[in-house]
Each structure stands twice: as structure tokens, then as C-alpha cells.
Amino acid sequence: MATSVHPKKRAKRGNRSGRASKAKSDSPSAGRSSDGPRSRAVQKKRTRSALMEAALRLMSTGRSYTSLSLREITRGAGVVPTSFYRHFPDLDELGLALVEETGLTLRRLLREARRADVPPIRIIAHSVEIYHQYIREHRLHILFMASERWGGSPLIRRSIRYETQHFATEMAQDLRELNLLPGLSMATLQMICGLVVNTMLNAASDFLDVPPDQFQVEEELTENFVRQLRVIFLGATQWKDKV
Amino acid sequence: MATSVHPKKRAKRGNRSGRASKAKSDSPSAGRSSDGPRSRAVQKKRTRSALMEAALRLMSTGRSYTSLSLREITRGAGVVPTSFYRHFPDLDELGLALVEETGLTLRRLLREARRADVPPIRIIAHSVEIYHQYIREHRLHILFMASERWGGSPLIRRSIRYETQHFATEMAQDLRELNLLPGLSMATLQMICGLVVNTMLNAASDFLDVPPDQFQVEEELTENFVRQLRVIFLGATQWKDKV
DNA sequence: ATATTCAGTCAACACTTGTGTACTGAAAGA
DNA sequence: TCTTTCAGTACACAAGTGTTGACTGAATAT
Numbered sequence: 001m002a003t004s005v006h007p008k009k010r011a012k013r014g015n016r017s018g019r020a021s022k023a024k025s026d027s028p029s030a031g032r033s034s035d036g037p038r039s040r041a042v043q044k045k046r047t048r049s050a051l052m053e054a055a056l057r058l059m060s061t062g063r064s065y066t067s068l069s070l071r072e073i074t075r076g077a078g079v080v081p082t083s084f085y086r087h088f089p090d091l092d093e094l095g096l097a098l099v100e101e102t103g104l105t106l107r108r109l110l111r112e113a114r115r116a117d118v119p120p121i122r123i124i125a126h127s128v129e130i131y132h133q134y135i136r137e138h139r140l141h142i143l144f145m146a147s148e149r150w151g152g153s154p155l156i157r158r159s160i161r162y163e164t165q166h167f168a169t170e171m172a173q174d175l176r177e178l179n180l181l182p183g184l185s186m187a188t189l190q191m192i193c194g195l196v197v198n199t200m201l202n203a204a205s206d207f208l209d210v211p212p213d214q215f216q217v218e219e220e221l222t223e224n225f226v227r228q229l230r231v232i233f234l235g236a237t238q239w240k241d242k243v
Numbered sequence: 244m245a246t247s248v249h250p251k252k253r254a255k256r257g258n259r260s261g262r263a264s265k266a267k268s269d270s271p272s273a274g275r276s277s278d279g280p281r282s283r284a285v286q287k288k289r290t291r292s293a294l295m296e297a298a299l300r301l302m303s304t305g306r307s308y309t310s311l312s313l314r315e316i317t318r319g320a321g322v323v324p325t326s327f328y329r330h331f332p333d334l335d336e337l338g339l340a341l342v343e344e345t346g347l348t349l350r351r352l353l354r355e356a357r358r359a360d361v362p363p364i365r366i367i368a369h370s371v372e373i374y375h376q377y378i379r380e381h382r383l384h385i386l387f388m389a390s391e392r393w394g395g396s397p398l399i400r401r402s403i404r405y406e407t408q409h410f411a412t413e414m415a416q417d418l419r420e421l422n423l424l425p426g427l428s429m430a431t432l433q434m435i436c437g438l439v440v441n442t443m444l445n446a447a448s449d450f451l452d453v454p455p456d457q458f459q460v461e462e463e464l465t466e467n468f469v470r471q472l473r474v475i476f477l478g479a480t481q482w483k484d485k486v
Numbered sequence: 487a488t489a490t491t492c493a494g495t496c497a498a499c500a501c502t503t504g505t506g507t508a509c510t511g512a513a514a515g516a
Numbered sequence: 517t518c519t520t521t522c523a524g525t526a527c528a529c530a531a532g533t534g535t536t537g538a539c540t541g542a543a544t545a546t
Contacts, residue, residue, distance in 0.1 A: 040513055044523065064395030067309040069503060082505075083524050147393040150448045152307030157452065188470075195442065195471045202441045205393045209400065227431075228438045235478030283543055287493065313534065325535080326494050 048087045050077040052098055056140040065095055065144065066152025095148065095156040102141040103163040109134050110167065114174050123180070124229050132222060135204055146205045164201070168193040181233075185241050192236050199228055291330045293320040295341055299383040308338055308387065309395025338391065338399040345384040346406040352377045353410065357417050366423070367472050375465060378447055389448045407444070411436040424476075428484050435479050442471055 054076030058068050070091055074081045088094045113127045135142050149160050172189040175181055181189065203225040210217045297319030301311050313334055317324045331337045356370045378385050392403050415432035418424055424432065446468040453460050 040521090040523075043513095047523075062395070062397045062400075064307055064309045066307045067395045070505090071503065079523095080525055081503095082526090085505085086523055149393075150390040151394065152305070152310045154305045157305075191467055191470050192474060194467070195474060198445045199438065199441065202445075209404075224434055224437070227434050231435060231438060231478035231482060232474060233478070234481045235474035235476070238477045238481060239474060283491090283493075286543095290493075312532080314532080322493095323495055324533095325496085328535085329493055 064151055065148050092153055092155045096159050099159045102145045128226050142204050143208050146201045164197050168197045181236050308391050335396055335398045339402050342402045345388045371469050385447050386451050389444045407440050411440045424479050
């Protein structure tokens with residue numbers, strides 16, 4: 001307050017940690033505390049996911065995964081830095097675990113959207129609703145996926161690419177089975193689904209960049225997203241595979 | 244004077260460099276060397292762009308901008324770390340300068356593609372060719388733009404978003420003037436161009452992740468990109484604005 | 487000719503970083 | 517019961533970080 005005689009320092013990059021972090025030593029707080037059954041295996045899993053969760057949490061203020069440090073993450077998980085190596089050899093490996101976890105829930109999303117017995121005219125809007133809700137529920141995972149897709153680590157990038165391609169493929173198969181877009185080759189369906197997935201992730205990123213209380217903006221973004229999907233599917237119905 | 248109680252805490256960013264980085268001292272090498280006219284102003288500009296160039300160069304091996312350190316950049320520019328502040332108050336500000344520079348060349352691209360008097364059937368393929376070449380020429384700038392679009396710094400993100408929106412708007416105006424897609428409202432054109440721009444940037448990212456000698460893969464990606472644009476424009480021609 | 491400006495340098499600061507080695511103590515295995 | 521395993525800790529180290537303040541000397545301004 002009064003002490004800010006210093007010339008205005010520019011807001012630095014993302015790092016707003018919040019904690020004054022006077023603690024000189026790394027502070028264990030979840031290490032081996034009070035509650036629950038303490039079998040070795042479950043405790044290990046617990047810490048492991050505490051680490052993953054901490055990483056996501058640190059990203060939730062707009063920072064990129066690559067800019068997180070090992071120490072920050074362990075600090076956020078309430079564990080001493082060296083403990084990290086009991087779970088992952090590497091920060092990259094933590095990232096890969098996150099990708100995998102996200103991929104799992106993505107597939108669950110697809111399964112849910114799949115058994116939508118709604119009239120074909122409503123199918124886009126309905127899927128978007130599911131997706132919309134999904135984004136809110138798994139906010140941080142999606143954030144991670146969408147922003148590290150072209151982020152700093154080549155390994156993570158590759159892994160995400162694999163996951164999204166897989167996702168697109170499954171989606172293409174669904175389209176085929178539901179017999180929407182009849183007469184399109186699998187390759188074409190795949191191409192279209194790739195476009196859809198990209199549009200989904202872009203929309204998610206846009207979405208997650210607005211503070212969660214801006215209802216008006218959310219509404220607009222969703223509207224725009226639905227329209228873009230409409231354009232794509234409109235184009236898809238007109239597509240003729242060359243023979 | 245100046246109570247030396249600096250509350251400055253925030254300064255971290257990951258450097259997971261891995262390289263051995265032998266250079267112990269910061270090495271000036273472009274500071275005030277040999278060639279050319281040395282007026283103060285031009286020399287300043289020279290160093291400034293050396294810094295920007297260094298940042299891009301460091302990113303060209305797959306690292307994200309947010310993970311670069313100030314010292315790395317100055318080292319890459321052949322200048323002592325403290326010199327940085329003569330040009331930018333901040334790493335964010337360097338990033339913003341890069342965004343601006345990229346935006347300029349983007350607009351040049353658009354101007355070039357605009358005066359394409361090719362038959363409408365060829366217009367997509369032709370534009371893609373221009374874009375393709377453009378990506379190769381400005382590889383690093385595009386890389387920066389496409390990957391920091393959802394990268395670590397909120398400021399940079401915002402700035403890139405602004406730039407791409409601007410780009411989409413100009414593109415929409417072009418479409419209107421060329422009278423392709425007649426009968427679509429400006430809002431709809433804007434929505435469609437937003438989709439196109441996203442697709443462009445996604446394609447660029449995919450593209451830049453492929454080592455530059457993989458001709459086959461490049462070909463495939465381009466093909467896919469063209470097809471996706473076709474779907475979009477096909478959809479656009481079918482679109483009916485509600486009245 | 488003299489004074490001023492200011493891009494770049496230098497040395498030092500307080501701090502964070504990743505990781506190695508040795509230790510601890512409770513859970514699991516015998 | 518005794519022994520082994522191993523998640524988490526404590527401490528240490530070399531190396532990197534952003535930023536400060538004082539200094540230098542050539543290009544400008546007077």
C-alpha cells in the first residue's frame with residue numbers, strides 16, 4: 001500500500017501466485033496427514049493425482065504448462081520437490097499422464113453424445129449442449145489439452161495430436177453408423193471430423209478465456225460455435241467424393 | 244533513499260532447457276561491432292530486431308515463448324542482459340512487438356491474395372498456394388502467432404486474438420467486394436471467415452510441426468487443408484440467413 | 487568546443503531452479 | 517516376530533533467473 005514508492009512496475013507475466021510464499025522451506029502439507037485408509041498403493045495414487053491436479057490448478061490462471069516448474073507443482077501438491085521423482089521421471093511425463101486422463105474423459109463425452117436419439121435437425125445443437133456442459137465440468141483438462149496442443153513440449157504435442165486424431169476417428173465412425181452424411185467415404189468423414197474437432201478445441205479455448213461469469217459473452221461464443229458447425233455440416237452434405 | 248525492501252517475488256519461468264549451455268559469461272557479439280553506418284537510431288533498431296529475431300530463433304526448436312528467459316534472448320542477440328531494458332520493459336512487450344510485426348505481414352498476404360483475378364473455381368486452391376508459400380517465407384512468425392495464440396501470456400493472447408479478428412474482418416470485406424457468397428450478411432461472413440482463419444492457423448501449426456524435408460507429408464497436409472476449406476465454402480454457399 | 491544523451495557494459499543482489507545423496511518410519515512381506 | 521520395501525523428507529549444491537545501480541564512451545545537441 002503506502003510502500004509503493006517505486007515506479008509502476010508493469011504487470012509481469014502470468015505468474016500471479018497469490019501466496020506471498022514467505023516459506024523458505026518447501027512446505028509439506030499433504031505428505032502423510034490424517035484422514036482415510038493409508039495403504040501404500042492408494043496413498044501413492046493420491047499423491048500422484050495431487051501432483052497432476054496441482055499442475056492443472058497452476059495453469060488455471062493463464063499460464064502455460066511449459067512455464068511451470070517442478071518445484072511449483074510439488075509445492076502446490078503439498079509435497080517436497082524430490083518426491084516428484086517417486087511418481088514421474090520428468091515434467092513431460094506428468095504432462096503425458098494428463099493427456100491420457102483427458103483422452104479418457106473425452107471418449108466418455110463421445111459415448112454420451114452418441115446415444116442421442118434426437119431428430120437430426122437438433123443433433124448439432126444437442127451435441128453442443130453436451131459439449132458445453134462438458135467443458136464446464138472438465139474445465140481444466142480441456143484447458144490443458146487445447147492450449148498445450150501447440151505448446152512447448154514436442155512430446156506432449158505429439159501425444160495430444162494422437163489423442164485428437166483418435167477422437168476424430170471415433171466420431172467419423174459414429175457418423176457413419178448413424179448414417180448421417182450417407183455416401184461419403186471414410187476418408188472424407190475423417191477429414192470433416194478433423195475440422196470439427198479443431199473447431200471444438202478452438203471454441204473451447206475462446207470459451208475458457210472469458211471469466212466464468214460473463215454470461216452474455218458465453219452466449220455469443222456458443223452461438224458462433226453452433227453456426228460454424230452448421231456451416232461445416234452444410235458443406236458436408238453437399239460434398240461429392242470424386243470417383 | 245529508496246528503502247531496499249523489494250517485494251519483487253514474481254519472476255519465474257521454466258527453463259527446461261536441457262542443453263549444457265557452456266557459455267559461462269554473457270557474450271556480447273553484436274554490441275557495437277563492425278559494419279555499416281552507426282547512427283544511434285538505426286543501431287538501436289538493429290539491436291531491437293536482433294532481440295526479436297533471437298526470440299523467434301529460440302522458439303524454432305519447439306519451445307514456447309513463455310518458457311524463454313530474458314537472459315537467453317539477450318544471449319541469442321549477442322547483447323548483455325541489462326541491455327534488454329533499453330528496448331522493452333518486459334518480455335511481454337517483446338511478444339507484443341512480435342505480434343504486431345506478424346500482423347503487418349499477414350495483412351500483406353491478404354493484399355496479395357486479394358488481387359487474384361483467377362476463376363472462382365480456382366480461387367481456393369490459388370489462395371492456399373499463396374498462403375503455403377507465405378508460411379514457408381515467414382515460418383517463424385507464423386509459428387509464433389499460431390502457438391502463442393493459446394500460450395502462456397494473457398496479454399499476448401489478447402493481442403493475437405485482436406489481430407486475427409482484424410484479419411478475419413478484412414477477409415470478410417474482401418469476400419463481400421469480390422461478391423463471392425452473395426446474399427450473406429456481414430455478420431455471417433465474419434463468422435465464416437473466423438472459421439477459415441482458425442483452420443488456416445491450425446493447418447499452419449500442423450505444417451510447421453513437420454520437418455521441412457518431409458515432402459510427402461507436406462503434400463498430404465496441404466491436400467487436407469484445401470479440402471477443409473472447400474467444405475467450409477461449400478457450406479457457406481448453402482447458408483441461408485434467417486430473416 | 488563543450489555539454490548532454492543514452493545504448494551497451496559490468497558487477498552484484500537475492501532468489502529460484504533441477505537434481506543428487508542420505509535418512510526416516512510406517513506399511514507389506516517373511 | 518523380524519526384515520525389507522519405498523513414499524516422503526532433509527539438506528546441499530551448482531547453475532540459472534530478473535533486476536538494480538553505477539559506469540563508459542561515442543553519437544548528438546548546443
